[in-house]
Amino acid sequence: METSRLDLMYKTQMMGELKSILLAVDGSDFSEGAIKEALLLSKACGIKLTMLYVQGLSDTFETGGLTFVETTNENFIDKYFDKIREKAAEENVELDVIVRRTSEAHKGIINEAYEQKSDIIIMGRRGMTGLKRLLMGSVTAKTLAYAPCKVLVVPKESSVKGENIMLATDGSEYSETATVEAISMAARCPLVKSFLAVSVVPSRENLPTAHVL
Structure with a gap:
């Protein structure tokens, strides 16, 4: 190794x-x-x-x-x-x-x-x-x-390479800690090439309520 x-x-x-x-x-x-x-x-x-x-x-x-x-x-x-x-x-x-x-x-x-x-x-x-x-x-x-x-x-x-980070959030309070941590990880590591945030909603009808960072 x-x-x-x-x-x-x-x-x-x-x-x-x-x-x-x-x-x-x-x-x-x-x-x-x-x-x-x-x-x-x-x-x-x-x-x-x-x-x-x-x-x-x-x-x-x-x-x-x-x-x-x-x-x-x-x-x-x-x-x-x-x-x-x-x-x-x-x-x-x-x-x-x-x-x-x-x-x-x-x-x-x-x-x-x-x-x-x-x-x-x-x-x-x-x-x-x-x-x-x-x-x-x-x-x-x-x-x-x-x-x-x-x-x-x-x-x-x-293996963890630290080049690409994807954050999945539903806008709830439970996602806030993950959001803060993901952003901190991206800021700390100079190898990060891309940061993608995905807002998850239960159905197409809920798209207008998708959380925006």
Whole structure:
């Protein structure tokens, strides 16, 4: 994982001052992009990275006549952690690994963010599929909704370059924080080439009410 000092500096400028980073992983390939960006940001900021693995469904759920209890392959998890520790060592990043058990993964992530006083949570776009996804709902979406800090969602093979920023707003009070942060990011990072604001309305009839920045 080779990244120039200039790239690291720009990543730091774009995200602002970070003193505590929480990386949430689930053991799937969909966390790979998040792992890479979390390591690079931690390296750029010169801070320790805290990695959280929420150990899936520890309770028994019943739905539609089906009962499901998650089992964990401890050998797989150990190898998974070792792989990430090796990547952290390559980047000279201090890594703390935390494992939590909870029946609601997003609550485990949010509670840890409060405990760590995290400035940002970094996680993948999606992970669990099939029955697990049906029972758990969208962990990423729920984390975004209730997190006490910024959340960076990184798709599997993506990287944050800081060249193009798109802000989606519906004009509500809940969009104001996102608006301020997006504008600040664009102002901080010299790599930004374009800034696009998209106003979202529920139907064509509502276009006249579209929010204008």
